[in-house]
Amino acid sequence: MENCESEIHRDACVGILDHEQLSVIDQRKMESEINVRDRVYCPEPTCSALMAKDKLLKHTNEFFLGAEQVGARKCMVCGTFFCINCNFKWHYHITCDEFRKT
Ligand SMILES: [Zn+2]
Ligand SMILES: [Zn+2]
Secondary structure (H helix, E strand, O other): OHHHHOHHHHHHHEOOEOHHHHHHHHHHHHHHHOOHHHEEEOOOOOOOOEEEHHHHHHHHHOOOOOHHHHOEEEOOOOOOEEEOOOOOEOOOOOOHHHHHHO
């Protein structure tokens, strides 16, 4: 069933593909549904998960008070805190400019 690689045929392929193959298709579908400017990638090289900005913020707010104001985000996959403004690992107490100079 080579058509199973196409997301259009996803529903028709449920029951034919195993769980892992289906999750790959779901992941691709999710990527295509996220607006390019709403995409955020985890800066952790071993993770680099793709997330939607609004979902990521909601997720982070459960762990981090005032996350929206300071730009801190928590990766939904690996749990790494990072900065939405400079997309590096989260830098406590210093601004993005200060962080880049260090
Ligand atoms: Zn991550
Ligand atoms: Zn920053």
